[in-house]
Amino acid sequence: MVFTCLLLFAALLPCLSHSASVNVGIVNGTEAEPHSRPYMVSLQENGKHHCGGFLVSESFVMSAAHCWNNGANLTVVIGAHDLDNYNYYRIPVKFYHIYPGYRRLYNDIMLLQLEKPAQRSKTVEWISIPKTNKDVEANTICSVAGWGKISSEGPLSSRLLEADVSVIETKKCKSDWGQYFSESNMLCAGSGRGFCQGDSGGPLVCNNIAVGVVSFFESGNCDKPTVPNVYTKISQFLPWIKEIINEKSRVFEEEHLLLDVRTGSACGELTSPTMLHIIFSLTEVNLHSPYSTMALISLLLLAALLPQLGHSASVNVGIVNGTEAKPHSRPYMVSLQVGTQHFCGGFLVSEQFVMTAAHCQNHGMNLTVVIGAHDLDNYNYYRIPVKFYHVYPGYRRLYNDIMLLELEKPAQRSRTVERISIPKTNKDVKANTICSVAGWGKISSEGPSSSRLLEADVSVIETKKCKSDWGQYFSESNMLCAGSGHGFCQGDSGGPLVCNNIAVGVVSFFESGNCDKPTVPNVYTKISQFLPWIKEIINDLQ
Structure with a gap:
């Protein structure tokens, strides 16, 4: 019925009024x-x-x-x-x-x-x-x-x-x-x-x-x-x-401390180090009053643990200490690509939407969704353009790192393409639950890569332990963490943490430059915390 109405109203179809032309002006104006x-x-x-x-x-x-x-x-x-x-x-x-x-x-x-x-x-x-x-x-x-x-x-x-x-x-x-x-x-x-x-x-x-x-x-x-x-x-x-536009999410120099920390590149194609600018909200670390010497020292000490956003622009990459997944055993997995190069992971949550990390949007980069893939060197998969990027409105660097990509056309279910369920209520995952993570990210910080989808089992870690390890970087309400010697690296960002066949987390960040033997657990965005927003986006369309 809606489709019929749209056709009937085609004569009045509005034209979005943006233009890429220069030298332009208002109609009948002065x-x-x-x-x-x-x-x-x-x-x-x-x-x-x-x-x-x-x-x-x-x-x-x-x-x-x-x-x-x-x-x-x-x-x-x-x-x-x-x-x-x-x-x-x-x-x-x-x-x-x-x-x-x-x-x-x-x-x-x-x-x-x-x-x-x-x-x-x-x-x-x-x-x-x-x-x-x-x-x-x-x-x-x-x-x-x-x-x-x-x-x-x-x-x-x-x-x-x-x-x-x-x-x-x-x-x-x-x-x-x-x-x-x-x-x-x-x-x-x-x-x-x-x-x-x-x-x-x-x-x-x-x-x-x-x-x-x-x-x-x-x-x-x-x-x-x-x-x-x-x-x-x-x-x-x-x-x-x-x-x-509130005090917590503004990025004014007088309200935040900006640290420039030299890190390994987050993009595998770039071999030289790059400057990663991470903004720490003073309100988050109780520094809204004038800086104290102890507070500054604490932040500088924490810089050694500065998390590196795990996205990558390289091809042929995979999970740390993982094994090759059985081909198409995870039909919800998505490779987000820039051009034809793998950049981030993602996963189908409906025929029209892919969930991933907000930092994968990377300041306006144009992404393509690849579904039905196992070996990225084997082009037996499908490519769908992204129609709209729904970045969570409260996203800022490490916090609220979640995004929904609306596809140009629905993904067709098949043996190699299927969506995965997400939680129905906001409930914590119990500590020590054995879950899994998968992706095409690097297999080690400096090691070889694989074009095939790798997977690894990881154990969910108690929230208090995550908070203790990560300090102000970790949000107890909006994040969860997992480890056990396996985990993710550059290029795995946006992929799912799967527990009992339900995607409960989105790959977000890890210890800078240390995928191999991290001293702190990997961190995921907690999906259930964002259910009202997710439902608003998906249900509005469907």
């Missing part, structure tokens, strides 16, 4: 006074304008989730008016926080965490967002701005354009857009002016407050649309926004 909107951001890919956005704090930009575009590596440009005049600042994106329930038109909102804080100036400032979830009254005159096209086929402008628009009654929006419009999560505006390709992610501003995010419009018709433009309603997402 040039904004230079730097009168100092919160405006140009999101750029390879030096070209791609989407709009806006500063909501010194370290966060808000934009549309569809602007991330399955792994595009974006740069934030602040302080700009004329994109042909390079008198502006460029800041790399550190993390992409995509709303977990995002799918195409729905919940189209994203927060970009900046590599370094934006400095306030005459040309750079952030804008306020609503404090409570309240509707904007119909007929309110608001404004929209951007560097998007000025018409569907018309000329372009490199300068920031702006236009006044009138908020339209929710019932009218629903009547015009039908099932595409969510009355709770969207709002719409029009009046003969509005946005076009390239304006996505910009703000709808009412009374100097950003109340909406530019999302979608009538396909191919920016000039004289028969239906109003649609915006994501920011106030509906306040709990999620506050969770991301």
Whole structure:
């Protein structure tokens, strides 16, 4: 029935309004006074304008989730008016926080965490967002701005354009857009002016407050649309926004201690050491007050145990002290690949979703899911592109290291392809339970590799022991650990810890540079702790 309705509404199929073109602007708008909107951001890919956005704090930009575009590596440009005049600042994106329930038109909102804080100036400032979830009254005159096209086929402008628009009654929006419009999560505006390709992610501003995010419009018709433009309603997402932009998850230098520790490369193709930047939250280690000498010394001593994220970009890799799995005895296992090279593990939890570690997303890298594989040198397997990356919104480096990948098409069950069950309730795994881990990661820190899937039995370790060994790196509620002389290494990240045929953990991190004889146990993300979020993502689609 849903499919039939979608076909019937095809004539109104909305076009996501992002663009990879430069020199673009608002429909029927006028040039904004230079730097009168100092919160405006140009999101750029390879030096070209791609989407709009806006500063909501010194370290966060808000934009549309569809602007991330399955792994595009974006740069934030602040302080700009004329994109042909390079008198502006460029800041790399550190993390992409995509709303977990995002799918195409729905919940189209994203927060970009900046590599370094934006400095306030005459040309750079952030804008306020609503404090409570309240509707904007119909007929309110608001404004929209951007560097998007000025018409569907018309000329372009490199300068920031702006236009006044009138908020339209929710019932009218629903009547015009039908099932595409969510009355709770969207709002719409029009009046003969509005946005076009390239304006996505910009703000709808009412009374100097950003109340909406530019999302979608009538396909191919920016000039004289028969239906109003649609915006994501920011106030509906306040709990999620506050969770991301709170003291615990911000990455400001004054609130965190940044240690640069030289480690072996996490990517097997890179043989020289690389600088791994790990951020330790001062709130997590009770250092919110001014640093004490003892606290600093403790952190430096703990640096010897600095965990290394276990992902790898090399091929031909496998589990430490393991044995070759019987071919296709673990039909849920997935190889996540960059190009054609193995990068991380994963596992099917439904025909449409793969679970893996959030750090495998690696700042916008475009992954392909390989299912039905045993020997990666034997190409008798299936490749499925990733449609959407659902990174847990509270993810930050080691913490909440979990992600769901939505597949471009459903995986077909077969002898070599099957999903695995996950826990139904949030319950701890008992200490000393014998479980197993599998993957195509390195077989030792410096040793040979195998293209075939390896597996090993591991014993779950008591939570108190894990906490004692790992200190502030270990979360007793969100992690579990296991060992016994077997375990994982680079390239195994994202694979499952399986106990009694149920995936209970996701491979996350281990002792830096020591896969062979670790002095501390391997750490997994505890799946059952994230069941509400997992169900929200999977059930929303299915």
